[in-house]
Amino acid sequence: MSKAPDKVAFEGDVAVRRLQHENALAAEARSRTRQERLAFPPIYVVVGVYRLITDKNLYIPTWDKCKHGFVRGAVVGLGWAVVSFNIQRAFIEIFLRNSPRVTGLSHESIFGYQFPFSVTTYATLLFVSNQVTHILRFFLSKNIRIARDRAWDQTMRSRGKGHEFWGPYIEEWAVPPHIDGWSWESWLGSYFGRVILLRGILLPLTFYPFVGIAVGAYLKAINTARYLHKQYFEVKKMSKDQVAVFMEERKWHYRAFGFAAALLESIPIIGLAFTVSNRVGAAMWAHDLEKRQHAVATGELKPIMPTLTVDNELKPMVGGWQDEKRKFI
Template sequence: MSAQPFTEEELSRNPTHNVPSNLVAATNRLNFPPSYIVVGAYRLLSDKSLLIPVWNKCKHALLRGVSVAVAYAFVTFRIQRKLVQLFWMKSPFVTGLSDDTFFGYAVPFDLATYATYVSLATQASSIIYFFMARNLRIARTRAWEQTVASRHKSADFFGPYVEEWNNPPVVDEDRWAALAVARGRVATLFFKRVALMAVRLTIPVGGLLVSSWFEALDTASYLHRPYFEAKKMTKREIATFIAEHQADYRSFGFVAALVESIPFCGMLLSVSNGIGAAMWAFDLEKRQHYVAELRAKRSL
């Protein structure tokens, strides 16, 4: 194995540059971070040691949330449909659309009813999430820990941060590192969610993509908080690492935010996303070990 120095160009244009054979598979996975979303979902659904504890932790809160959401939808449906007819149907986004077809296909209900169902599904999902938030947070933590334990690695597997670039970017750590703790800021998170929810409701389908894009870095860095903590990374190290892997964090976070936005199913997928993030962290750590080995050889 050669100990040639890494450069930004080599890492960005040829991620498999000079890696040993035992790291080729991990490096290939790192080429497409959204693949870990699929890996996480598969592991959660196929591994009873992950799925059963999550269900046991969340089932009572889920039943309470569903009961309240159903009652809310039953009581407010007529009111919300009337509001949709008065305001949303006059929006330029829907003006001119047929009231009984969707992109040329016949639908069993009119456009106003469809929009009301979509809006209610989002609201009902938010109500259920409110009841399940604490339980889901605990479930995500336990799923991460179980995923780490399943890899049979010692406690010191996540070592100190190793700089991968010879010339790391100059970063504003308050801008970048803040992404890793953004969800802990209740007021900021609340207003951001309200604004993005308005985008989703105003622009069907496209609004979901737009809001997921804006949430991408926040979501990805939040899912990797346990990784940063395990490595005992400083604020500047977190900022530098996220800046260097910005495209990866944005692509992973975009898909993670998108699937978490799916009404109802998104709550379960928020747990599986944590599992996928843990699997991604393992491959990133293998890369860190490899860079540390190269730097050690270079210093001899």
């Protein structure tokens, strides 16, 4: 005996509502996960590494594009390392012998801490590996740039997003911050600043295990993050002022993301692979940031209001509570 039409309609309505409820829960879970990622941007660096390792649509095209240059660079780099290692070790040994009071280093310890191998050997390995990295970068320069751009595009395709997904810039703060015209971080991003950073500031620190890499990553954090999101800013057609405000509003997020990305890219030799995975992570972060832009544009999220604070913290804000207060005086 067939079911009554009313009962069939009722069961169909229940099934539709159940499906809608499940979809709503899934969307809420995705939104919550996205907000958790946005609260801690360095996680995107880890996500980028994971995606590059596990997604064959990412690692196969990347390797196919870079393998010939990598092989040629590896052969030249290995030959250079074998020929020059002992020579460089002798020069470094002379330097350490003549300047232990300046560097705090000796042949066997760093500030009294023993190493499983001599400091001279460590410093030589670090210098030679950095030189091999530059050799590899020379042979990979064009192809690895193409691989990075393709990694970004493939990441966006995997999210099902085309050019129509990217809307115009939406201001998310009710009171945008004021941007100064100069900062030490922008100066470090210039050619002259990079030369001073690499040749003057970081060179002495390279003798200390991990210290030079960490300090360099911190100093390069903002510029690394800005470079990794260059495609995001371009696809949204953002002006320089809009980019500056957008990054200032997320200054500590960009600094944390840039530090993690620069830290991985600073690792000798394998850091070249991380320049590709960081582009994947940056694309994932850009996708989540654009989702938030959509939410603000549609009114789902309200603009962030300034909080009551001391006068000194309000002064940098354009149109802040100080300006509002003057209207009524």
